[in-house]
Every structure is written in C-alpha cells, then in structure tokens.
Amino acid sequence: MTFLPPKRFAWLLTAILAGIPLPWARAEVAAQPPVRVGYIDFPPYSYTDERGQPAGHLLEFFEQVAQRAGYRTQFIEYPSYRLFKTMENGSIDMCPSLIRHPVMSQYTLRSRYLIARVLLNLYYQGQPPPTQLDELRNARVLLIQGLVYPGSPLAAVAENPTNGVLTSTAPTHRAAAQMMYLQRADYLLDYQDPAESGFKEAGLPVLPHVTLLQQDFTMAFSQASPRARQLRDDFDGAIEALRAAGQLPEKYRAIFPYADEAQDPPTPAQ
Structure with a gap:
C-alpha cells in the first residue's frame, strides 16, 4: 500500500473540502467539447453586442463558473422559441431559465441555486396607474415576442374574451419602448432590467409602471x-467553491440554494 506524503495529503484534503477541481479532474473535463450555452436577448443579463460578441453580466458569471469547474464555453444566441427546441433536443447543453419554466421544466435538469431575481412590470402611458387588473378591460397590451410570463395575474385577464384585452408583440425590448411612445399600445408587460435597457437604447425616458x-x-x-x-x-460545485472563497461577482453575492421538488426530475427512459 502506498501512502501520500503528509503535505500532499493535506493539500489534497483541502482541495476536496474547498471544491477545487483536482489536476487530473481538470484535465479530464478540459478534453471534453466546450459547454454550449444558449441565451436570448435579455439585456443587461445576456445579449449580443455591436461587435457580434456575447455580452452581459449573466454570461460573464456563467463563464466564471465554467472556468472554476474546468470547462470551456461556447455562447450562442437564439430567439426564444428556438432556444426551447435546442434545449429539448440537446443541441445546446445549458441556458438561463426561470426556475419553474412552463416549457423547459419538462426536459431540463435545474441547478440547485437561484442565481437572479427579476421584477415583472406593467408599464403605462396616457393612462392612470392601474390599481386593479380589471381596469385593463378593452386595453391594448404589448408583450415581448418569445418571452413567457408564468404566474402573471394579467394572463387570466387577457385570456378571458369578455375583458376585450387586445395583445400584440414587439420583436425587441427597444422596439417595445418605441411602440409605447408611438401609442401603439396602452400597456407594456416586460421584465424590469431588459425593459429599462430598451428605453435607454431607444433614447426614451422609462415609463411609469406597477x-x-x-x-x-x-x-x-x-x-x-x-x-x-x-x-x-x-x-453547482463551482458556485459553492466561489461562494466559500468570496469570489462571486457583486451582482451574484446573494446567490443561494432554493428548495424545489422539481429541480431533479428522473432521467427519461432510453
């Protein structure tokens, strides 16, 4: 039986407890193909910049985690509907997702960590601030093409034909901001950070919202x-190691594990 020298054993034990990939483990994953990461236009989290390069603080965070885990990455932008399909057929390995996504939850395995929280807002112009969603009767509501809004109380109102709510879609957050100022809709349903990026990109003040x-x-x-x-x-191991070392970026220091019985569904039968 061969024993490790005390110093080498101590280093090995420290590395294991800290979640640091061991040299032979790093070599093994480095030999694998890059992790294909899909994303949609969701600034400032993820987008393609003016040089055609993937950008956004969420993609930077993914890159940091991948490097800590010993992986290379390949970022690919998709429209939402194509992102769903490529995740379903395995053309890409991973992507950001709502924890309880109404489509992708069926065929994905989720991280044990909640990585971001985003507010869903209803923006308005030329209208009093809605205090009850019943006030949206016969209103024109603008949505973002390809985005989903699970749990939104507005959905039930819009789906009831007796309310007379007319919905339309904008191809981008910037286009949505412009359409609101052109009075093509009374309300805009959008996530706060990309919506405000869209107003800024269009050179328009952010509209009031609830x-x-x-x-x-x-x-x-x-x-x-x-x-x-x-x-x-x-x-997940790399995230825990970064947390323990105090190396998470500022925007992601509040990251924490969440409890969800659906995060680890059974592997489908082959």
Whole structure:
C-alpha cells in the first residue's frame, strides 16, 4: 500500500473540502467539447453586442463558473422559441431559465441555486396607474415576442374574451419602448432590467409602471445531453467553491440554494 506524503495529503484534503477541481479532474473535463450555452436577448443579463460578441453580466458569471469547474464555453444566441427546441433536443447543453419554466421544466435538469431575481412590470402611458387588473378591460397590451410570463395575474385577464384585452408583440425590448411612445399600445408587460435597457437604447425616458410579481432564475441543463447531471453537479460545485472563497461577482453575492421538488426530475427512459 502506498501512502501520500503528509503535505500532499493535506493539500489534497483541502482541495476536496474547498471544491477545487483536482489536476487530473481538470484535465479530464478540459478534453471534453466546450459547454454550449444558449441565451436570448435579455439585456443587461445576456445579449449580443455591436461587435457580434456575447455580452452581459449573466454570461460573464456563467463563464466564471465554467472556468472554476474546468470547462470551456461556447455562447450562442437564439430567439426564444428556438432556444426551447435546442434545449429539448440537446443541441445546446445549458441556458438561463426561470426556475419553474412552463416549457423547459419538462426536459431540463435545474441547478440547485437561484442565481437572479427579476421584477415583472406593467408599464403605462396616457393612462392612470392601474390599481386593479380589471381596469385593463378593452386595453391594448404589448408583450415581448418569445418571452413567457408564468404566474402573471394579467394572463387570466387577457385570456378571458369578455375583458376585450387586445395583445400584440414587439420583436425587441427597444422596439417595445418605441411602440409605447408611438401609442401603439396602452400597456407594456416586460421584465424590469431588459425593459429599462430598451428605453435607454431607444433614447426614451422609462415609463411609469406597477410591479406584478418577481420571477426567479436558475441554470437549466438539457436532459438530452449525456453529461447533463455531470455539468449540473460540476457547475453547482463551482458556485459553492466561489461562494466559500468570496469570489462571486457583486451582482451574484446573494446567490443561494432554493428548495424545489422539481429541480431533479428522473432521467427519461432510453
């Protein structure tokens, strides 16, 4: 039987407890293909900049976590509907996601960490601030193409034909801001940070709004990928190591594990 020298054993034990990938483990994952990360236009979290490069503080955070776990990354922007399909068929490995996404929850494995909280707002112009959603009867409501709004109380109002709510979509957050100022709609339903980025990009003041609810985001991993569980566990381990070392970026220092019975669904039968 071969024993490790005391110093080497102490270093090994420290590395394991701190969640630091061991040299041979790093070599193993480095030999794997890059982790394909899908994203949508959701500034300032994720977007493609004027040089055609992936940008946004959420993508920077993903890159930091991937590097800590010993992986390379490849970021690819998709329209929302294509992102759902590529996650379903495993064309990409992971993407940001609502914790309880009405579509992707069926075929993804989620991180154990809540990584971001975003407010869902109803913006208005030329209207009094709505105090009750019943006041939106016969109103024109603008949505963002491809986004989902699970749990939004506005959905029930809009889906009831007796309320006469007319919905339309804007292709981008900037276009939505412009359409509101052109009075193409009475209200805009959008997430706060990308909505305000859209107003800023269009050179327009942010409209007044009321907050409807808060949405929680995590990392989702395609169950069609054979390494889904390994990636989820490696990325979660890297987040824990970064937390323990005090190396999380400022915007993500409040990251914490969440309780969700659906975060680890059974692997589908082959």
